[in-house]
Amino acid sequence: MRYLPLTDADRREMLSVIGAKSVDDLFKDVPASARLGAKIGGLPDHQGELEVERAFQAFAAKNVSPGTAPFFIGAGAYRHHVPSTVDYMIQRGEFLTSYTPYQPEITQGTLQYLFEFQTQVTLLTGMDVANASMYDGSTGTAEAVLMANRITRRHKALISGGLHPQYRSIIETTAKWEGFKPVLSKADAEGLEDLIASVDKDTSCVVVQNPSFFGHVRDFTKLAEACHAAGALLIVVVTEVVSLGLLKPPGEMGADIVVCEGQSIGNGLGFGGPYVGLFATRDKYMRQMPGRLVGETVDADGKRGFVLTLSTREQHIRREKATSNICTNAGLCALAFTVHLTLLGEAGFTRLAEINHAKASQLADKVSAIPGVKLLNDSFFNEFTVKLPKPAAPVVEALAAKRILGGLPVSRLIPNDPSVENLLLLAATETATDMGMDPLVAALKEVL
Amino acid sequence: MVQSLDRSQGRAGGVAAGAASNHGTYTGNRALQIEEPLIFEMGQPGRCGVDLPEPPKVKDRLNGLRRAGTIGLPGLSEPQVVQHYTRLSQKNYAIDMGVYPLGSCTMKHNPRINEKVARLAGIGDLHPLQPVSTVQGALELIDRLAHWLKTLTGMPAVAMSPAAGAHGEMCGMMAIAAALEAKGERAQRKVVLAPESAHGTNPATAAALGFTVKPIPANDRGRVDLAALKAALGPDVAAIMLTNPNTCGLFESEIVEISKAVHDAGAYFYCDGANFNAIVGRVRPGDLGIDCMHINLHKTFSTPHGGGGPGAGPVVLSAALAPYAPYPWIVKDGDTWRVAEDGAKVDGTPLGRLKAFHGQMGMFTRALAYIMSHGADGLKQVAEDAVLSANYVMAALKDVMSPAFEGPCMHEALFDDSFLKDTGVSTLDFAKAMIDEGYHPMTMYFPLVVHGAMLIEPTESQAKEDLDQFIGALRSLTERAKTGTAAEEFKAAPRFSPRRRLDETLAARKPILRWRPSNNPPEGDPMKQAAE
Amino acid sequence: MAVTKYTEEHEWVRVEGDVATVGITQYAQEQLGDVVFVEVPAVGRKVAKGEACAVVESVKAASDIYAPVAGEIVEGNAALADSPGDVNAEPTGKGWFFKLKLADKAELDGLMDEAGYEAFVKSLG
Structure with missing residues (x-):
């Protein structure tokens, strides 16, 4: 077996040093009833690299790769071009096969890029401090609600109808089992929601998304003021982080916690994971943050260096009093994010955002010109909602049959709600071309 | 020390002869060890590492919310970016460089075929919400891995979506809470039992779900004290959380009795699967009577540790807990695959949803490639070689170091610090001296139940020659420590690493968590002037 | 005349x-x-004897500080926010944590005096 260096001769010699007759002696603590003499049955034996690769090519052949079809799906995961440098960098073994930097003297590489990552996140979001990443935007949002509950010692979280439906489900699940009360507003496809009147003295936080799940762009400054007047926190979620290249950052609107899905920068679609959660807050809430934090310090020679810090918030020290049970984060995806953003820089990142907005704008014009199709958004970044004259799910299936990945029927994520049955969510990024948009429009005309 | 600044690169330079902290070089560099500023100290406006076309001119539809000022991101060209991260990478220790015996973390070889297949077009580039008719192969892949995990553990069900081990713990404990609720016992059973040697995630998870954590004592053999456990079990107990093999590297030899006692008391058995590598392919946890167990794919199944993630933590479930598994899961209808998502009509009462989309697909792909490469025969050999290697290290060091417990260990060897008594050298000093010998230290001061603990997990990935050199290095360090005159030398370690010991007190007292133009780098820092 | 008492929680x-x-x-x-x-308790908070009401952290550990007697918090040592090192430098001086108004003076009788505490520390080895 190519991964196992020990030879039979090695094994015999090692057993003799140990003083054991066979390896079975080393498993003598396993109860007899659970000892398997032979290998586990019903499973194939080892295979060479060639055979393994073929098996995966066979899986891949049964899928439609977005690179081979007109593609317009978003809804919390966005198809962007990732420069080759990013993937090369994250595959360097010193990054790929290192672990959590418990020994800072020999993990300065990881610690410095995480420090740079934290700084980039604060700049994008307009916040004071950021952690070294969460699993993804969805789990990070639930953690943000828990953090707000801790800070305010309240348990009523108002959840916007513009928040991604799966993020809403995760908050509901967390609430059910961890014991707090979310108040979920109904799906806000038109972008008309105003939660200011709902904030009261029992509210721990309000969770909104910008741009919303349906694509609307909103200013939450007044909502932030209302939250603060009532002693509640405003949590702003961003699922398309590229939008921050163009839009007023949540920090300038008065957000107390900002959570972003960072996948768009550096990380491929990957069928939903692993992604990277960005998590930022105000200085005053620093010690209530979940997750790892990297801080600057000096070494014994007085040279600048970086360490994991404020660890007493974490499970491995505080145990049952920890701010979160999180341990592993998304280190390598954070590296992909930070390498890509460093390549882009100010000029590249803002231009990328401009291109996304322009492409989506073109698509919106083309699609809304189809008879019977109504654009629901007066504002959007790179994603918007249209109302079709018939249910969207079969339309999307019909498009797929023509090898066009033509958006997300909202009913897939919000089932059993007639008000969203005809809604189609469409996204266009810098990867969209006229050669992709025109077939979509033609096919839509055909199937509607 | 005279320094001048080359503004075009943001790097320090100057005559630094005699400056110890700069190694007496002009640059402050030392051959392959190159001092590296932060990206914010080297960027220039007008420089960019990508070429993007002019955006098409369109009407702005941003609702008047265009960003007013600049973001503050630095501009670097592509070669600068490549050099920056390459230099940073060279300040890291990694599995690819040598023995990385970090106990409880299973730092095994990360095969590159895993990376290749995860990036195949048609796998790595799929959108999670594509029509299911266009992702049949992806759903089949997830189901194939699920089949392996169920078969290897001897359990009837698996929840694939948790993003990491701790997330899997949350999933498993939520399933237990859901099962208790279905029986009308959730209000009454509020206690979770866990040994003091447990990973910190166990009590953190239980507490988050509103359970009170009660410690159960260990016996002098490092295992759960069965009598004490039985005494602690009662109508108020919801579950036991137990790692097996445990965090002392030992198999819980009375585990069948433990699970029987737990079930007789009406409670559930959560098994922390962090140490599954010791038994994979050789023992099925399902045969031990557990109710659920998370599997860290980045430990046992070689998905890369990536500097702290991403991981994946699928949870296998017993028949009693399976009805509560969270959304989503994969279903086969005839010849087609579909996804059971929120709101779908299903048997059972799912506990909800833990993560967007379908879980850590990229990790599933890598883990399945690893599993298929090994097969049932190879995985059994993995467990045997991992256990053999740990016992070999233990046997070769037991005369000079102090094993915490007698008898064979599983995949990790645990020592206490009694062999360092009166030497003035602590576990921390000993670990830092290992760095100068070219090794990543073992896990230190965990588990908490052993004084000055040193937990060594060599994994199955090291050749015997490399284990022998590692053993030789530890024996040499032990000898040096025991001279009784080497304490200062140990306290000065590491001396040859990119940085020497870092001031963690300073970092925590005055947290600097981001770069700011006003951050004042400390005296003696070669980058000081670069930041100005 | 000030009287100083000690607890087994040091x-x-x-x-x-x-x-x-x-x-x-x-x-x-x-x-x-x-x-x-x-982390010091807020002024006005009423604490029971033995209730965790402050936290002291080192780099690798966090310990709860328990109210040695019941009472109402009248002051927290705000200076510790900027100079936590005072706890190391002057634990019985500038490094104080909080002041509370006693609810029941009789509770003090259950605490150790200086000699008793010294003996207690000695017994820990």
Whole structure:
């Protein structure tokens, strides 16, 4: 077996040093009833690299790769071009096969890029401090609600109808089992929601998304003021982080916690994971943050260096009093994010955002010109909602049959709600071309 | 020390002869060890590492919310970016460089075929919400891995979506809470039992779900004290959380009795699967009577540790807990695959949803490639070689170091610090001296139940020659420590690493968590002037 | 005349009138190592005897500080936010944690005096 260096001769010699007759002696603590003499049955034996690769090519052949079809799906995961440098960098073994930097003297590489990552996140979001990443935007949002509950010692979280439906489900699940009360507003496809009147003295936080799940762009400054007047926190979620290249950052609107899905920068679609959660807050809430934090310090020679810090918030020290049970984060995806953003820089990142907005704008014009199709958004970044004259799910299936990945029927994520049955969510990024948009429009005309 | 600044690169330079902290070089560099500023100290406006076309001119539809000022991101060209991260990478220790015996973390070889297949077009580039008719192969892949995990553990069900081990713990404990609720016992059973040697995630998870954590004592053999456990079990107990093999590297030899006692008391058995590598392919946890167990794919199944993630933590479930598994899961209808998502009509009462989309697909792909490469025969050999290697290290060091417990260990060897008594050298000093010998230290001061603990997990990935050199290095360090005159030398370690010991007190007292133009780098820092 | 009492949790309690000042002992600060952060209770909070009401953190450990006697918090040591090292440098002086107004002076009788505490520390080896 190519991964196992020990030879039979090695094994015999090692057993003799140990003083054991066979390896079975080393498993003598396993109860007899659970000892398997032979290998586990019903499973194939080892295979060479060639055979393994073929098996995966066979899986891949049964899928439609977005690179081979007109593609317009978003809804919390966005198809962007990732420069080759990013993937090369994250595959360097010193990054790929290192672990959590418990020994800072020999993990300065990881610690410095995480420090740079934290700084980039604060700049994008307009916040004071950021952690070294969460699993993804969805789990990070639930953690943000828990953090707000801790800070305010309240348990009523108002959840916007513009928040991604799966993020809403995760908050509901967390609430059910961890014991707090979310108040979920109904799906806000038109972008008309105003939660200011709902904030009261029992509210721990309000969770909104910008741009919303349906694509609307909103200013939450007044909502932030209302939250603060009532002693509640405003949590702003961003699922398309590229939008921050163009839009007023949540920090300038008065957000107390900002959570972003960072996948768009550096990380491929990957069928939903692993992604990277960005998590930022105000200085005053620093010690209530979940997750790892990297801080600057000096070494014994007085040279600048970086360490994991404020660890007493974490499970491995505080145990049952920890701010979160999180341990592993998304280190390598954070590296992909930070390498890509460093390549882009100010000029590249803002231009990328401009291109996304322009492409989506073109698509919106083309699609809304189809008879019977109504654009629901007066504002959007790179994603918007249209109302079709018939249910969207079969339309999307019909498009797929023509090898066009033509958006997300909202009913897939919000089932059993007639008000969203005809809604189609469409996204266009810098990867969209006229050669992709025109077939979509033609096919839509055909199937509607 | 005279320094001048080359503004075009943001790097320090100057005559630094005699400056110890700069190694007496002009640059402050030392051959392959190159001092590296932060990206914010080297960027220039007008420089960019990508070429993007002019955006098409369109009407702005941003609702008047265009960003007013600049973001503050630095501009670097592509070669600068490549050099920056390459230099940073060279300040890291990694599995690819040598023995990385970090106990409880299973730092095994990360095969590159895993990376290749995860990036195949048609796998790595799929959108999670594509029509299911266009992702049949992806759903089949997830189901194939699920089949392996169920078969290897001897359990009837698996929840694939948790993003990491701790997330899997949350999933498993939520399933237990859901099962208790279905029986009308959730209000009454509020206690979770866990040994003091447990990973910190166990009590953190239980507490988050509103359970009170009660410690159960260990016996002098490092295992759960069965009598004490039985005494602690009662109508108020919801579950036991137990790692097996445990965090002392030992198999819980009375585990069948433990699970029987737990079930007789009406409670559930959560098994922390962090140490599954010791038994994979050789023992099925399902045969031990557990109710659920998370599997860290980045430990046992070689998905890369990536500097702290991403991981994946699928949870296998017993028949009693399976009805509560969270959304989503994969279903086969005839010849087609579909996804059971929120709101779908299903048997059972799912506990909800833990993560967007379908879980850590990229990790599933890598883990399945690893599993298929090994097969049932190879995985059994993995467990045997991992256990053999740990016992070999233990046997070769037991005369000079102090094993915490007698008898064979599983995949990790645990020592206490009694062999360092009166030497003035602590576990921390000993670990830092290992760095100068070219090794990543073992896990230190965990588990908490052993004084000055040193937990060594060599994994199955090291050749015997490399284990022998590692053993030789530890024996040499032990000898040096025991001279009784080497304490200062140990306290000065590491001396040859990119940085020497870092001031963690300073970092925590005055947290600097981001770069700011006003951050004042400390005296003696070669980058000081670069930041100005 | 101030009276100083001690607890088995290595806290000292200095009583002047009906106000008690609370901190940790020299022995406790040595055990903790460099203190990096102290969280003190809010003024006005009523605490029961034995209730966790402050937290003291070193780099690798966090310890709860328990109210040695019941009472109402009248002051927290705000200076510790900027100089947590005072707890190491002057644990019984500038490094005090909080002051509380005693609810029941009789509770003080259950605490150790200086000699008793010294003997207690000795017994820990």
